[in-house]
Amino acid sequence: MGKKKRKTSKERKSKRYDSRDLLWTTLNKDDYSYCKFPNVIFGKKDLSNKNFKKINAFRAKFSQSNLQNCNFRAASLKFTNFSFCDLTNADFTGANLFHTNFYKANLTNTKFNSTKICNTKFKDAILTGSSLEKKLTQSKTE
Secondary structure, X not given: OOOOOOOOHHHHHOOEOOOOEOOOOOOOOOEOOXXXXXXXXXXXXXXXXXXXOOOEOOOOEOOOOEOOOOEOOXXXXXXXXXXXXXXXXXXXXXXXXXXXXXXXXXXXXXXXXXXXXXXXXXXXXXXXXXXXXXXXXXXOEO
């Protein structure tokens, strides 16, 4: 049997938000790194400048949210919905975008360096100045 990996202090302090509708909730913190947001509905929130580094947001819905300048580095965003979001200057470096939806999202100047992209939808998304152009030619995207 192998050794169990020790959690960092940030990982031990991370919060879990299971299947919650956060539509009427105010998210006052700036740092949500390492938090878990499975099946969470954010809906039409101003979450600009928040740190979502290494979050797990399986099937989360950020639809119509303002996510300008957000950090999603190394985040697991499988089946997450970012449709109609403003993600200007967001950073998805090293994130996992498996079946993620960016329908009509504003991805201007967004970073996708070393991002895992598979079956992700970018239909009618604004990609001006983003680092995604080379990635789109190498993966199965819509």
